[in-house]
Amino acid sequence: MIVLVANLGSTSLKFKLYETSADESLTALASGAADRIGQGGSAWKVSGSEATREGQADFADHQAAIAALLAEMPAVGFGDSSRIDAIGFKAVHGGPISGAVRVDQDVIDTMTSFSDLAPAHNPPYIAAMKAFAQLLPDAWQVAAFETAFHQSIPMARQVYGIPYDWTEQGVRRYGFHGASNAYIARRMQQIRPEAKRVINLHLGGSCSACAIKAGQSVANSFGTTPQTGILHAARVGDFDMYALLKLRGMGLSVDDVLSQLGKQGGLLGISGVSADMRDVQKAASEGNERAQLAVDAFVESCRHYIGAYAVALGGVDALVFTGGIGQHNIRIREAVCRDLAFLGIRLDETTSAGADGNAETLVSRKNSDVEVWVIPTDEEQVVARQTLEVLAGSASAT
Ligand SMILES: Nc1ncnc2c1ncn2[C@@H]1O[C@H](COP(=O)(O)OP(=O)(O)O)[C@@H](O)[C@H]1O
Numbered sequence: 353m354i355v356l357v358a359n360l361g362s363t364s365l366k367f368k369l370y371e372t373s374a375d376e377s378l379t380a381l382a383s384g385a386a387d388r389i390g391q392g393g394s395a396w397k398v399s400g401s402e403a404t405r406e407g408q409a410d411f412a413d414h415q416a417a418i419a420a421l422l423a424e425m426p427a428v429g430f431g432d433s434s435r436i437d438a439i440g441f442k443a444v445h446g447g448p449i450s451g452a453v454r455v456d457q458d459v460i461d462t463m464t465s466f467s468d469l470a471p472a473h474n475p476p477y478i479a480a481m482k483a484f485a486q487l488l489p490d491a492w493q494v495a496a497f498e499t500a501f502h503q504s505i506p507m508a509r510q511v512y513g514i515p516y517d518w519t520e521q522g523v524r525r526y527g528f529h530g531a532s533n534a535y536i537a538r539r540m541q542q543i544r545p546e547a548k549r550v551i552n553l554h555l556g557g558s559c560s561a562c563a564i565k566a567g568q569s570v571a572n573s574f575g576t577t578p579q580t581g582i583l584h585a586a587r588v589g590d591f592d593m594y595a596l597l598k599l600r601g602m603g604l605s606v607d608d609v610l611s612q613l614g615k616q617g618g619l620l621g622i623s624g625v626s627a628d629m630r631d632v633q634k635a636a637s638e639g640n641e642r643a644q645l646a647v648d649a650f651v652e653s654c655r656h657y658i659g660a661y662a663v664a665l666g667g668v669d670a671l672v673f674t675g676g677i678g679q680h681n682i683r684i685r686e687a688v689c690r691d692l693a694f695l696g697i698r699l700d701e702t703t704s705a706g707a708d709g710n711a712e713t714l715v716s717r718k719n720s721d722v723e724v725w726v727i728p729t730d731e732e733q734v735v736a737r738q739t740l741e742v743l744a745g746s747a748s749a750t
């Protein structure tokens with residue numbers, strides 16, 4: 353069976369094509385990625401059995417990137433897309449639908465009803481599901497929602513201080529980045545089974561912290577929506593919603609406020625330069641004070657959750673960096689870990705600076721009580737397995 357996994361991140365497109373064998377192992381046949389979706393100047397790459405092709409382009413949205421990258425498939429050795437049996441989507445907000453389910457009209461309608469809560473994520477997935485249904489009408493479609501891994505979070509960390517009937521209607525912390533956290537939790541159990549208390553920082557266009565105890569999520573910095581928590585590329589992160597009153601007084605409608613918090617916030621909002629950390633750091637190094645402030649605020653929000661989750665876990669055995677920034681950004685790792693020796697966290701700056709972000713690397717010093725790891729996440733592998741489980745009829749949607 354051939355499965356295509358589509359990962360439409362808030363700033364990126366990633367996909368992998370797998371072939372499954374009788375022993376259920378997954379062989380990657382091809383992969384592709386494009387960054388800076390909607391920002392201009394995307395770097396893209398497609399690799400297959402015969403070749404790798406890469407280039408630069410402006411992709412206005414995920415649809416444009418999907419079309420361009422799929423058009424490269426014959427050139428890298430995967431000619432016939434009608435061979436694709438199933439498409440697994442790393443879908444984000446399904447509200448009451450959690451876990452992996454076959455995509456049908458009900459799933460699309462539910463995702464549509466939650467588009468307001470996940471405006472950077474649900475609309476591109478819905479558009480991609482519809483586009484693939486036209487392009488590959490015979491392929492099964494599965495949506496693997498990001499919230500499933502976080503169902504183990506204790507209620508005291510799920511509820512907000514709101515009237516309880518709101519909670520009962522679903523206004524609670526769900527947690528997202530489930531595929532990535534599930535992957536990191538499993539890898540850490542394989543690499544360091546004795547590390548029972550793990551803080552995972554998934555830092556990309558969307559950013560989150562997760563407290564993982566004995567392989568299970570016990571806290572996640574996202575909330576009812578993936579807009580909150582650590583500040584994101586262009587989304588607000590944690591925010592006092594009573595500031596809405598001040599903003600209304602400044603003449604903004606609620607729709608204006610929500611749109612700006614979701615598209616003009618985060619790194620972009622503070623710096624005024626870019627939603628991409630690389631650009632913001634470059635501007636900061638050239639003396640742009642607001643860009644430096646954006647970097648500092650980002651680092652502070654990561655450190656805030658390290659402190660909170662060290663308490664939630666009753667101590668920390670391992671701190672993991674993953675996601676585009678977590679894997680590749682040396683200066684952010686250094687700033688996040690600075691002066692945390694009192695928590696037992698001692699980064700080895702030299703090893704960290706030399707780490708290949710695409711390889712698992714221990715980057716803490718020998719005398720660090722907490723091991724610090726760079727672990728490339730593999731959300732696509734998690735979604736591929738969930739997709740196969742659904743197709744085998746063994747997955748449960750809750
Ligand atoms: N090779 C790289 N070197 C430095 N930074 C990178 C690299 N790749 C990605 N990033 C950073 O990662 C972020 C995007 O991360 P990613 O995990 O792809 O985001 P998302 O899935 O949320 O769209 C950008 O801010 C970018 O600066």
Ligand SMILES: CC(=O)OP(=O)(O)O
Pocket residue numbers: 360361362363444473498528529556557558578
């Ligand atoms: C919340 C979420 O799934 O984030 P990303 O943008 O990384 O896909």
Ligand SMILES: [Mg+2]
Pocket residue numbers: 361362556557558
């Ligand atoms: Mg992502």
